Amino acid sequence: MNEFNIMTISATGMSAQRLRIDIISNNIANSETTRTENGEPYRRKVPVFQELLRTVKGKVENGGVIVKEIYEDRSPFRIVYDPTHPDADENGYVKLPNVNVVREMVDMINAQRAYEANVTAFNTTKAMITSALQIGR
Amino acid sequence: MFNSNFVTLKAAMDVALARQEIHSQNIANAETPNYKRKYIEFEEYFRESTMKLTLKRTSERHLPLANKKVVPKIKVQKDTTLTNDKNNVDVDIEMVEMVKNALKYQTLSRLMTSNIDRYNAVVRGVR
Numbered sequence: 001m002n003e004f005n006i007m008t009i010s011a012t013g014m015s016a017q018r019l020r021i022d023i024i025s026n027n028i029a030n031s032e033t034t035r036t037e038n039g040e041p042y043r044r045k046v047p048v049f050q051e052l053l054r055t056v057k058g059k060v061e062n063g064g065v066i067v068k069e070i071y072e073d074r075s076p077f078r079i080v081y082d083p084t085h086p087d088a089d090e091n092g093y094v095k096l097p098n099v100n101v102v103r104e105m106v107d108m109i110n111a112q113r114a115y116e117a118n119v120t121a122f123n124t125t126k127a128m129i130t131s132a133l134q135i136g137r
Numbered sequence: 138m139f140n141s142n143f144v145t146l147k148a149a150m151d152v153a154l155a156r157q158e159i160h161s162q163n164i165a166n167a168e169t170p171n172y173k174r175k176y177i178e179f180e181e182y183f184r185e186s187t188m189k190l191t192l193k194r195t196s197e198r199h200l201p202l203a204n205k206k207v208v209p210k211i212k213v214q215k216d217t218t219l220t221n222d223k224n225n226v227d228v229d230i231e232m233v234e235m236v237k238n239a240l241k242y243q244t245l246s247r248l249m250t251s252n253i254d255r256y257n258a259v260v261r262g263v264r
Binding site for chain 2: 003005006009010012013016017020048049050051062064065110111113114117118120121122124125127128131132134135136137
């Protein structure tokens, strides 16, 4: 166990939350995208977090968090009646991405708070180490 | 020469640092599905070990009582669930505990300094 490992743990937390905000931004930016490479509308993406444990010299150490995979939400697309849309089917319905912007905004605030919590943890660790460095001064 | 103050303070500081690691891990995994919060038990064992009765040696050939070393134990709280994804990290509680722990660490390091200062006073001679 060492003090720099603690800082790395907070760093993994920060980068995981930042990746999440990245994905959320992408979801919001593509909330109306009807064409993607595989021909169907854009699918909402969600990061899947997992606890990271490192084995150092046979001992299991805490390593923070890791984004295990970026999962594609399989829930159904939104269907809107708009015959003028170039991607409308013969009945005039358009498939729109399964992105709910309100939900993304809520997730974004959540991710921001989680990021800030990790920053606070990092700053606390830094203050602790600084106080240890003051010993004997 | 050095009294056990240093040893005790060092042990307490080590535990505070280990606690900080656990708090960081919990906060980093606050959104991880199925993650269960970890915590450290130490003071309970420590108190037990310092309050334990010691055996009196009536003969020099008796073996001395082995000084049992107290080690912090990392535990996982499995019985509660806070969110739908079976995670039980409460970030607010975690933050408060973390700040408390950090202040305790800073107090201990201040104590360590004053301990060293006392030795310095003796070595240099107080005038």
